[in-house]
Amino acid sequence: MDMDLAKQTFIQEALELLASMESALLAFEDQADPGESINAIFRAVHTIKGSAGLFGLEGIVRFAHTLETVLDRVRNHEVSLNRASISHLLECHDHLAGMVNDLASQPEGSPDLDPHGRQLLEGLVPLLEGKEVAAFEVVRVDAPVAETAGAPALGGGNGADCWHLSIRFGRQVMQDGMDPLACLRYLGTLGTISHxxxxxxxxxxxxxxxxxxxxxxxxxxxxxxxRKTLEEVFEFVREESVIRLIPPHAKIREYVALIQEAGDSGDLLGDILVKCGCISRDDLREALQIQGKELTTPGSMQRRLGEILMDEQSVPPAVVAAALDKQRRPADRQGIESKVVKVQADKLDRLVDLVGEIVIAGASAHVLAAATKEPALIESTAIINKLVEEIRDNALSLRMVQIGETFNRFRRVVRDVSRETGKAIELEIRGGDTELDKSIVEKLSDPLMHIVRNAIDHGIEPVEVRRARGKVDTGSLTLAATHEAGSIVIEVSDDGGGLNRERILAKAKEKGLIREGEVLSDQEVWQLIFEPGFSTAAAVTDISGRGVGMDVVRRNIDDLRGSIEIESYESAGTTFRIRLPLTLAIIDGFRVGVGAGSYVLPLELVQECVDLGPFLESAENHLVNLRGEVLPFIRLREIFGVHGALPPREQVVVVRYGETRAGIVVDRLLGEFQTVIKPLGELFRQIRGIGGSTILGSGEVALILDVPQLIQLVATANRRPTLSSTVN
Amino acid sequence: MLTFESTQQKGKVLIKLVGALTIYTAVQARKEFSDALEVHAAPEVDLSGVDEIDTAGVQVLLWIKQEAALRGRSIPFAFHSPAVVEVLDLLNLAGTLGDPILIAPPHS
Incomplete structure (x- = not known):
């Protein structure tokens, strides 16, 4: 059987539900009033069980059923959970997730209850015991595995019309954990229920x-x-229930057979069929007459059904195949109505790429239009440009996701690691609704993991040390996200012991990273921990301390065009602050000219522009005095070795990145400009100060300045920028 | 969890169901309903607090209607919650459960 779309949807939804179950379980642990959490957990398991039932995934259903029963008891305050039982439930969650994942990798199989699963279920027994065991049996471990082989697929005759489904659910269906409504709802997604x-x-x-x-x-x-698809809807209730599927344009006698089977209530059923338009009054009358006659002959109904089946199977296979093909095509159009549309990430990337191209093409058209001095043309290109801008914003926002989901994954990590290390730790999450580009979020998960694990393992002290330092027993760890001037700032802070300056310096000397007697600022010392192979942990644990990790962290952040800084106070804690661009593809730029060329600065980082002349404080030391604040500046023409006549008035663009402000001196200001970032080729990757290139409307290339790196150049005051040797 | 809250208003008894009317609460619901039918002459049922209902829940509602009818009485339902309306709509039972409710047009 092909892994059909419905099953994929099931897997996806189940994994989402499991994720919410996990976070609810973790929340359950720290809540005073856990009512809401337990409901969420229960609903997740309940829904998974229901949908798994639709696919005949007996193993999952059985596992989920027991879990659900336990959760219902918890919900009704019949049993209460302690830390150990929550851990056990978390393990059950993992096992369930494992079964669902198995399904994803082996679409053909139906994950069975393995020994580990049974063991987990046995572990639940204490929670199931007690006098108030629910009225129905908990689990039928010996229940026969549902047959998965479908009946021969037989299509209807001409054109897709209405199927008639006649279902009598078995008495036991609900006690077995199935809700007939689930079948009905699922049926509704396969077509339109007309009667x-x-x-x-x-x-x-x-x-x-x-x-x-x-x-x-x-x-x-x-x-x-x-037929097969329809039968699968009832796969899980089929054993106890009576299900008859009558294809479109079926022969009248199939309905007659149906009426005959209904026995006493045949009259009522006949009326229903007439109302549905399946048969006419006359047919019904005739059928009831036949029924009357044949009822006196035992066994006649059996014969008739056999005849029908024979009739159906006598249809030539080619006709069946053609009919099936015809039926399948429109089936693709039907989907589950939903407020959320899931789109493959590469399709989105392609869209964003195209939008990037259209931004460039639009800018080019605008420049050409402006050259013609035709007001009507200029106006229409202006409108197009405005629309393109909106399309750009919308396309980019499609890729924006909330970071909360990534953060929430750390609840489990923190919980597990804190158990391993025996430290009590509370995780606080702030700004989970902050949005950033999906591609960035994905690459952020690993570095965050390293930092969080390090914080717990090395940062937060053992409880005795904490007591000695007068801190509360429970360590606290905070994950926070905020927006700041065109970038997103992610902070991981702990209230632990802080980085040990002396130990880092000693280690750095030992590794030959710094020379004896070199004086470093705190910030420079902290950056040393990002060097490859650098670890100061006294003890190597399973979790961290092997010196791999922090260099990977910085490399990952660098790849995202972000930066990372550390704030650390002895005995008070450490904060890792990661700054990332909001998106990687398109920025609002501010174009400046130096010599004949032009450069682009990210507009969000630009604070103001002033003439250099009146504000110059010291030409030798490269300082301007901006209304009393003295700022360092750099001349782009010096940095990039641009020669030629100086303009009459040089301009200073004041930029800000993080806490630092600096001036960038240019020849001309050329205004705002939408910029599609084209990454630089391998050869130019090493150049500091340039983040990428872009194509102007005129077809010229402009370099995009990497402001954070430029600011760093400015900030290292006594070091003269020496890029001219590498560029040009 | 399901609770039955009974209040008296202008001489009428109003029973408000709050919670999930499902297989898990069906036994309880049947008992509460039949008790209510014993005690009160013409109780009315407020369904606005039913946040979850399944087949078992629908059956209990139908059953108590049937029981009332057998005794020549009636037990009107009112203020159907969205969950109840959705299920009645799904099962096309709005007519059978016989009380004026606002629902979407039946399947067409």
Whole structure:
């Protein structure tokens, strides 16, 4: 069987549900009123079980069913959970996730309950025991595995019309954990239900058992799905239930057979069929007459059904194949209505690429239009440009995701690592709704993992040390995200012991990273820990301390055009601050000219522009005095070795990155400009101060300045920038 | 979790169901309903607090209607919650459960 779309959807949804279950379980642990969490956990398991049932995944259903029963008891305050049982539930969650993942890698199989799964279920027994065990049996471990082989696929005759489905659910269906409504809802996604009659004959008084199912359905379904697909809908209830599927344009006698099977309630059913338009009044009358006659002959119904099957199978295979093909095509159009559309990431990337191209082409058209001095043309290109800008923003926002999901994954990490290390740690998450580019989020997960693990292992002290230092026993770790001037700032802070300056310096000397007697600022010392093979941990643990990691962290962040800084105070804690661009593809640029060439600065980093002349404080030391604040500056023409006549008035562009402000001196200001970043080729990667290139509307190439690196150049005051040797 | 809250308003007894009316609460619901039918002459049922309902829940609602009818009485339902409306709509039972509710047009 092909891994069909529905199954893929199931896997995806199940994994999402499992993720929410995990976070709810973790939340359950620290909440005073865990009511909401337990409901979320219960719903997740309940839904997974229901949908797994639709696919006949017995193993998953059985596992989930027991879990669900436990959770229901918790929900009703019949049992309470302690730390150990939550851990056990987390393991059950992992196992369930494992089964779902197996399904993804082996679409053909149906993950069975393996010994580990059984062991986990046995572990749940204490939670299931007690006098108030639910009225129905917990698990039928010996339940037969549902048959998965479908009946021969037989399509209808001419064109897709309505199928008639006649279902009498088995009494036990609900006690086995299935809700007939789930089948019905799923059926609704396969086509349009044009008629539906519920037949519910409830016994009177005490004979009514509210846990038994008395439901029958007569459904007219307008669908292009084939018999096999429809049968699969009822796969899990099929054993106990009576299910009849009558294809479109079926012979009248199939309906007659249906009426005959209905026995006493045949009259009512006949009426329903007439209302559905399956048969005419006359047919019904005739059928009931036949029924009347044949009822006196035992076994006649069997014969008739056999005849029908023979009739169906006598259809030549070629005709069946053609009919099936015809039915399948429209089936592709039908999907589950949903507010969320899932799109493959590469399609989005392609869209963003194209939008990038259209931005360039639009700018070019605008320049050409301006040259013609035709007002109408200029106006229309201006409108187009405005629309392109909106398309660009929208396309980019499609790729934006909230960082909260990534952060939440760390709840489990923190919990597990803190158990391994025996330290009590509380994780606080702030700014989870901050959005940033999906491609960045994906690459951020690993570096964050390293930092978090390091913080727990090395940062936060053992409880005795904490007590000695007068801190609370529970260490705290914070993950926070905020927006700041065109970038996103992600902070990982702990209230641990802080970085040990002396130890880092000693290690650096030992490794030959610094010379004896060299004086370094705190910031420079902290950056040393990002050197390859650098670890000061006294003890190497499973978690960290092998000296791999922090260099990888910096490399990953560099790849994202971001930066990382550390703030650390002895005995008070450490904060890792990662700054990242919001997106990697397109920026609003500010174009400046030096000599004959032009350069682009990210507009968000530009604060103001002033004439250099009146503000010059010291030409030798490269300082300007901006209303009392003295800022360092650099001349782009010096940095890039541009020769030629100086303009009459040089301009200073004041930029800010993080906490630092600096001036960049240029010849001309050329205004705002939408910029599609084209990465530089391998050869030019090493050049500091340039982040990429872009193509101007005129077809010329402009270099995009890497402001953070330039600021760093400015900040290292006594070192003269020496890029001229590498560029030009 | 399912609770039955009964209040008296202008001489009428109003029973408000709050919580999930499902297989897990069906036994309880049946008992509460039949008790209510014993005690009160013409109780009305407020379904606005039903946040989850499944086949078992629908059956209990149908059953108590049937029981009331057998005794020549009635037990009107009112203020159907969205969850209830959705399921009644799905099963095309809005007519059978016989009380005026606002629902989307039936399947067409």
């Amino acid at each position: 539906l009659f519920s037949l519910i004959h409830l016994p009177e008084g005490d004979a009514f058992n509210p846990e038994e199912c008395y439901l029958g359905l007569e459904i007219e379904l307008d669908t292009a799905a084939d």
